[in-house]
Amino acid sequence: xxxxxxxxxxxxxxxxxxxxxxxxxxxxxxxxxxxxxxxxxxxxxxxxxxxxxxxxxxxxxxxxxxxxxxxxxxxxxxxxxxxxxxxxxxxxxxxxxxxxxxxxxxxxxxxxxxxxxxxxxxxxxxxxxxxxxxxxxxxxxxxxxxxxxxxxxxxxxxxxxxxxxxxxxxxxxxxxxxxxxxxxxxxxxxxxxxxxxxxxx
Numbered sequence: 001x002x003x004x005x006x007x008x009x010x011x012x013x014x015x016x017x018x019x020x021x022x023x024x025x026x027x028x029x030x031x032x033x034x035x036x037x038x039x040x041x042x043x044x045x046x047x048x049x050x051x052x053x054x055x056x057x058x059x060x061x062x063x064x065x066x067x068x069x070x071x072x073x074x075x076x077x078x079x080x081x082x083x084x085x086x087x088x089x090x091x092x093x094x095x096x097x098x099x100x101x102x103x104x105x106x107x108x109x110x111x112x113x114x115x116x117x118x119x120x121x122x123x124x125x126x127x128x129x130x131x132x133x134x135x136x137x138x139x140x141x142x143x144x145x146x147x148x149x150x151x152x153x154x155x156x157x158x159x160x161x162x163x164x165x166x167x168x169x170x171x172x173x174x175x176x177x178x179x180x181x182x183x184x185x186x187x188x189x190x191x192x193x194x195x196x197x198x199x200x201x
Contacts, residue, residue, distance in 0.1 A: 069101045
């Protein structure tokens with residue numbers, strides 16, 4: 001379980017494909033605090049640490065993960081948003097994030113707004129999935145590349161988010177351009193509410 005508060009944008013230092021899997025090696029400042037079998041959010045995808053060597057560690061993404069996320073588009077040098085699983089005795093600064101990416105979206109525009117930025121993202125809309133809570137609502141929460149954000153101006157298949165300078169600098173949002181593919185996780189609370197309503201008929 002995560003909160004969507006990114007700790008660091010780590011650097012991809014190696015990518016190795018093995019059949020349908022992708023082994024991703026990253027370098028970050030807190031590798032010495034990690035352990036094998038630990039779960040970490042990578043651009044919003046929960047992956048397990050499989051090996052550690054010095055300041056580098058490796059995780060493995062399977063085929064399904066690669067098909068549902070943007071991890072298959074990573075290159076050596078790419079920045080990846082990292083968050084270790086949340087402590088249950090601390091404050092929940094973002095919102096409840098599972099680390100289960102629902103689908104990808106594409107950045108349609110980036111607009112500077114007097115020191116901050118507005119990003120517009122567009123995703124494939126499925127009416128049946130929307131009935132299950134796979135959608136955005138105004139002032140609701142959404143996770144973009146593992147970052148907990150507040151939705152602005154949602155439409156049927158798009159939404160905007162406002163990015164402050166701190167988030168821009170310390171996450172990989174500074175690398176997101178028009179056309180970039182990002183990972184989305186819709187709000188789990190909305191999914192449960194949609195499911196309850198559907199069951200009540």
